[in-house]
Amino acid sequence: MENNTRGGDTPIKCELEANKNYAWCTCGHSGDQPFCNGSHRAAKATPSMVFSVEEDTTAYLCTCKQTKNPPYCDGSHK
Numbered sequence: 387m388e389n390n391t392r393g394g395d396t397p398i399k400c401e402l403e404a405n406k407n408y409a410w411c412t413c414g415h416s417g418d419q420p421f422c423n424g425s426h427r428a429a430k431a432t433p434s435m436v437f438s439v440e441e442d443t444t445a446y447l448c449t450c451k452q453t454k455n456p457p458y459c460d461g462s463h464k
């Protein structure tokens with residue numbers, strides 16, 4: 387989407403808890419990367435993507451928003 391932007395240039399390591407809903411920022415405007423802080427509304431950009439994991443896990447979440455495997459980094463920032 388044209389109003390989206392890069393939220394960063396590298397993924398952020400996150401400790402994710404099982405069965406908890408997380409709102410990954412898809413638009414890049416959040417100041418709380420990699421998660422949504424509601425900034426997409428003012429920016430008229432894409433809304434968050436809610437996801438959860440089945441087991442406690444450490445994940446590298448995408449901030450550049452170019453990943454083909456959201457919310458996870460796939461190396462597209464390079």
Ligand code: FES
Pocket residue numbers: 410411412413414415416421422423424425426427432433434435
């Ligand atoms: S601030 Fe980016 S999706 Fe909400």
